[in-house]
Amino acid sequence: MENxxxxxxxxxxxSAARHIRKLSDKxxxxxxxxxxxFFSRTALMYVYMGxxxxxxxxxxxxxxxxxxxxxxxxxxxxxxxxxxxxxxLDGSRALNYDKLIIATGSKPNKFGWPGQDLHGxxxxxxxxxxxxxxxxxxxKDVCKRAVIVxxxxxxxxxxxxxxxxxxxxxxxxxESSFWNGVLPEGESQLINEHIKEHHIDLRLSTNLKEIVAxxxxxxxxxxxxxxxxxxxxxxxxxxxxxxxxxxFLKDSEIELGRGVKVNRFLETNVKxxxxxxxxxxxxxxxxxxxxxxxxxxxxxxxxxxxxxTICGNKLxxxxxxxxxxxxxxxxxxxxxxxxxxxxxxxxxxxxxHWRHATEKICITVSFHKESNAFLGINTFGxxxxxxIFDRWxxxxxxxxxxxxxxADANFDPEFYKNYEKxxxxxxxxxxxxxxxxxxxxxxxxFQFN
Amino acid sequence: xxxYDRSMALTGQPPTALSRNQKLATLIGLFGLAIVLLSAxxxxxxxxxxxxxVSLSAIATGIIWFAWDAYSKKEPGIKxxxxxxxxISSKGFWGWVAGIALTSFYIIxxxxxxxxxxxxxxxxxxxxGLFDPLSRALSGNPASQWFVxxxxxxxxxxxxxxxxxxxxxxxxxxxxxxxxxxxxxxGFAFIIPELMARLNGxxxxxxxxxxxxxxxxMWPLNYYNFEGYRIKxxxxxxxxxxxxxxxxxxTIFVISPILTYKYGKRWYxxxxxxxxxxxxxxxxxxxxxxxxxxxxxxxxxxxxHSVVVFVTLMTTAxxxxxxxxxxxxxxxxxxxxxxxxxxxxTLVFGLVMLFKRKQLQKDAQYGAIxxxxxxxxxxxxxxxxxxxxxxxxKSETLRKSxxxxxxxxxxxxxxxxxxxxxxxxxxxxxxxxxxxxLGFQQRLFSKFRITTNGGQCISCGNCSTYCEMGIDVxxxxxxxxxxxxxxxxxxxICSAVCPRGVxxxxxxxxxxxxxxNQVLLGNDVDLMxxxxxx
Numbered sequence: 001m002e003n004x005x006x007x008x009x010x011x012x013x014x015s016a017a018r019h020i021r022k023l024s025d026k027x028x029x030x031x032x033x034x035x036x037x038f039f040s041r042t043a044l045m046y047v048y049m050g051x052x053x054x055x056x057x058x059x060x061x062x063x064x065x066x067x068x069x070x071x072x073x074x075x076x077x078x079x080x081x082x083x084x085x086x087x088x089l090d091g092s093r094a095l096n097y098d099k100l101i102i103a104t105g106s107k108p109n110k111f112g113w114p115g116q117d118l119h120g121x122x123x124x125x126x127x128x129x130x131x132x133x134x135x136x137x138x139x140k141d142v143c144k145r146a147v148i149v150x151x152x153x154x155x156x157x158x159x160x161x162x163x164x165x166x167x168x169x170x171x172x173x174x175e176s177s178f179w180n181g182v183l184p185e186g187e188s189q190l191i192n193e194h195i196k197e198h199h200i201d202l203r204l205s206t207n208l209k210e211i212v213a214x215x216x217x218x219x220x221x222x223x224x225x226x227x228x229x230x231x232x233x234x235x236x237x238x239x240x241x242x243x244x245x246x247x248f249l250k251d252s253e254i255e256l257g258r259g260v261k262v263n264r265f266l267e268t269n270v271k272x273x274x275x276x277x278x279x280x281x282x283x284x285x286x287x288x289x290x291x292x293x294x295x296x297x298x299x300x301x302x303x304x305x306x307x308x309t310i311c312g313n314k315l316x317x318x319x320x321x322x323x324x325x326x327x328x329x330x331x332x333x334x335x336x337x338x339x340x341x342x343x344x345x346x347x348x349x350x351x352x353h354w355r356h357a358t359e360k361i362c363i364t365v366s367f368h369k370e371s372n373a374f375l376g377i378n379t380f381g382x383x384x385x386x387x388i389f390d391r392w393x394x395x396x397x398x399x400x401x402x403x404x405x406x407a408d409a410n411f412d413p414e415f416y417k418n419y420e421k422x423x424x425x426x427x428x429x430x431x432x433x434x435x436x437x438x439x440x441x442x443x444x445x446f447q448f449n
Numbered sequence: 450x451x452x453y454d455r456s457m458a459l460t461g462q463p464p465t466a467l468s469r470n471q472k473l474a475t476l477i478g479l480f481g482l483a484i485v486l487l488s489a490x491x492x493x494x495x496x497x498x499x500x501x502x503v504s505l506s507a508i509a510t511g512i513i514w515f516a517w518d519a520y521s522k523k524e525p526g527i528k529x530x531x532x533x534x535x536x537i538s539s540k541g542f543w544g545w546v547a548g549i550a551l552t553s554f555y556i557i558x559x560x561x562x563x564x565x566x567x568x569x570x571x572x573x574x575x576x577x578g579l580f581d582p583l584s585r586a587l588s589g590n591p592a593s594q595w596f597v598x599x600x601x602x603x604x605x606x607x608x609x610x611x612x613x614x615x616x617x618x619x620x621x622x623x624x625x626x627x628x629x630x631x632x633x634x635x636g637f638a639f640i641i642p643e644l645m646a647r648l649n650g651x652x653x654x655x656x657x658x659x660x661x662x663x664x665x666x667m668w669p670l671n672y673y674n675f676e677g678y679r680i681k682x683x684x685x686x687x688x689x690x691x692x693x694x695x696x697x698x699x700t701i702f703v704i705s706p707i708l709t710y711k712y713g714k715r716w717y718x719x720x721x722x723x724x725x726x727x728x729x730x731x732x733x734x735x736x737x738x739x740x741x742x743x744x745x746x747x748x749x750x751x752x753x754h755s756v757v758v759f760v761t762l763m764t765t766a767x768x769x770x771x772x773x774x775x776x777x778x779x780x781x782x783x784x785x786x787x788x789x790x791x792x793x794x795t796l797v798f799g800l801v802m803l804f805k806r807k808q809l810q811k812d813a814q815y816g817a818i819x820x821x822x823x824x825x826x827x828x829x830x831x832x833x834x835x836x837x838x839x840x841x842x843k844s845e846t847l848r849k850s851x852x853x854x855x856x857x858x859x860x861x862x863x864x865x866x867x868x869x870x871x872x873x874x875x876x877x878x879x880x881x882x883x884x885x886x887l888g889f890q891q892r893l894f895s896k897f898r899i900t901t902n903g904g905q906c907i908s909c910g911n912c913s914t915y916c917e918m919g920i921d922v923x924x925x926x927x928x929x930x931x932x933x934x935x936x937x938x939x940x941x942i943c944s945a946v947c948p949r950g951v952x953x954x955x956x957x958x959x960x961x962x963x964x965x966n967q968v969l970l971g972n973d974v975d976l977m978x979x980x981x982x983x
Contacts, residue, residue: 050533323903
C-alpha cells in the first residue's frame, strides 16, 4: 500500500488528505508540529476574543481522523531526505514516504528591524503565536499599549483582538491609506474611517525604525522612522505579511524560490514530492494571481487538485475566477473577479464606485474601458452571491447587465435594505447611461423553469 | 495546556468589571426581584398593586438599562466578545448558580405552588397574592401560579427582547423577528386569553365558559387541547367555542403545514412560539452551550420523535376515552376514531416512504417503521381484545405521565431551568413534539433552506458555536452544501455571526435545495463537474 505523507495539518494538507481518502485506500499520514488536530487558522482571533474556545475552531470531531484512517503524527520535520524518501522527525525518528506533500504554510515576515526578536514582539499566524499573545497581552493592565506594524489583513485582525480587551492600540501603516496596494481609494478611505471609529490610533505613511528594549530584554517602546517619536508600549505585533515556511528544506534537493517551486501539476522538481497551499510558488503566475497565494481558499483548492493527481487522475491546478473575503472590524468585505488598487490598476480598467451617505457600505465595480466587459466587484457591508458572480464572469457579461441585475446577486439576510436603485442611479449619472434596476428573480438565480 | 486555561478566576480576565451604569442597573433589577422574593416569604405589602408595579418595572428597567449601557455606545456589529470568559455564559460558577435557581423555581412552580402563596379556597398569599390586583384587572379573577409565571415570562421576553434588539441592531431580520415574538407573547399568550376569560358566562358564549386558550399554541405543544373538559368548554360556548375547536384542528393539520411549506418551521419556532420567544430573548446569552456532537444529534432524533409517538398515543387514548360507541348519537365513535388515526398515520408513513425514502437516514427509516408497527399493533390489540384500556394503560395514566414527564419536567424544569447549562433550546430540540412535526415537514416538504455561499466558507466555526439547536452548521457550509435540517428554527444567528457572508436563510425552489459538493466553487470547472456529478 502506498504511503502518503503530508507535512502540515492546515486547510491545504487536510483537504488533500480528505480527498485522497475519498478516492483511494492509500495509507495517509499527516505530520504537524503545531497542533494535534486541524483547526481553522482564520478563526484563531475569535479564541482570543472569547467568541469561541479553541475546541470550537476545530472543524472535525476528534474521532473523525481514526474513522477515516488518517494518521496524525505530532512532530517537527527537520529534514527531507529525497534520495532515501525519508523524513527526519524531531531530530531522531525517521518516517518513510512513497509520496510527499509539503503543505507547511507561512510564517510572519520580519524585515530586520532592530529589536524584532525581543520579548513582547511577535507575529500572529500559529497556535503558538496565539498562546504567546495571551502572555504578552492578557489584559490592559499587563499590556498598557500595543503597537502593530503592518497594515494588512492580519494587522487589522490583531487590532480588533486587542481592542476586544480594551488594550490601547497604535497601528503603523506604511502606505498612505489602509491596504491601498489592494483596495481602490474610496474603499481604503472607508476602512481608515472605520478603524478610527474603533478608537485605534491609526498612523498612515508611518514606518517602524526600531524597537527599544528595557533592562530585561523586553520591549519598552518603539521609535517611528519619520518623526523620531518614541512610543511606550508593552507589545509589538509584526503583521507585515507572511512568507513561506520552508526553512527546513534549505539543504534538500527540492528547488526553492521564495516558496517551494511547483509546476501547474503542483509537482516539485523531485519526483513524488508535491507542494500546496501558502508554501507553494508557481513558476509562472496564473492569470492575474500572484505566484504565491497565501489564501485559505487556494490552499483548499490545491488540496482538492493534488489529491486527484496522486490518485492517478493527473490534473493541472486551474483555479476558477478569483474570489476572496475578509472582515475589517464590523465591515464585511467580499470580492469576485479583479478590482485593482491604484498602483495595480490596469490601463484598460475603468472603475465605478458607490458609497452609502452615512453607513459603512460601498461597492466598486471594475470593467473594461473599450469592451465594457465586467471584470470584477468589491463590496463592503453588502453580501453577494458567489455563484451569480462566478456565472456572470464565465458568461462574460458586460457591466450594464451586472449593474441592472445586481438584485439577483444580493446575499444579505432577508429584510435588509437594498441599494440597487441608488447604485444604478449613480452609475447612470457617472457614465451617462439610462439603465433600469431589474427586480430580483428566483428563476434567474436558481436557474429553474 | 495553554496559558489562558490556567486561570482560576471565577470570571475570565477580560472583559473587566461592570461599568457604573451596569452596577446601578443590576441594583435596580435585583431590587425588583427582592420585592417578589420578600413577598414569597409572606411579607405583606400594603398596597399590592403599587408594589407589584414597582417590582415589575424595576426588573424591566434593570435589564434594559444594563443592555443599553452594554451595547448602545458600541458600533453596530457582532457582540460576542468575552462570551467564553464570563462564568455565567460558559457554564462557570454563576452559570451553575443561575441554573440551580431557575430549576428550583420551576420545581416549586409546578409541584408546590402553595409555597408561592396559592390558596385553594380564600384569598391568595405570598407572591401569588402580590399578583392578584393585576389578574383581577385583566380577567376579573384572582391570580394563580400560572398567572404569576405568565406575567414574569412576558416581562422577560419584553425586557430581554429589547436587549436582543440592541445587541443585533445592525440586523433587520433579527429586529423584526424579535418584535414578532414580543407581540405574540404579550398579545396572544398573555392579554387575549385573560380577556377571553371575562366573556365566560356571558351571552356571547351562550352562557358557556371557554377553556384558557392561547390561540397560537397548537396541538401537540398544547397537548391538552383535545381533553374532555376542554372539548366540553368549547362546545358549551356557542359558535365562538365551536369555531375555536375547529381552529385548533385546522392549525395543526392545515395552517401549519402550509406556512411551513412556504417559510420553514421558523414562522412558528422563532417568530411566534412562546417557548421559542423566551429562548431567543432571555436565553440568547446561552445559545453557545448547546451540544454539537454527532452523538447529541443521534440522541436528539430518538428522543424528540419518541415524544411525538408518546403524545400521539396519549391524545388518541384521551379522545378515545370520552367518545361514545353509538353511531346514532354522534358520527365519531371510539372505533371510527381509532381507525381514523390508524389510517392517517399509515397514509403519512406510506407517502413518505414512497416519495421521500431516499432523504431519510437509515436509523430514521427503522425508527419510523418500528413506531408505526407499535402504534398499529396497539390499535389492533384493542380491537381484538376489546379491553377498556386502550394501549395497555388507562388513558388517564397516560395523560398524567405525559403531563408530568413531558409537560412539566422536560419543558419547564429541564427545558428552561437548565438554560445556563445545556443551552437555551434544550426543550425545543430534544422534547418539543410540535417542533418535531414541523421539522419533519421542513426537512421533506418546504421551500426553506440556509444557502451556503459557494466556496466562501473558512470553517471558522462561529455558525456552529452559536447555533442554539446544536446543528453543526459548519459541517455543511464547508462542503458548500445548503443546510436543510429538521431541527433548524431559523433564528438567523448563524448567518449573522458569519464573518464572511456565507449563510443566508431563504425560501426558494425545491429543486436542488440540498446539494453537497466534493469540490467547491472557485476551483477548476472541469474538476468540479467531474467530481460533483450526481
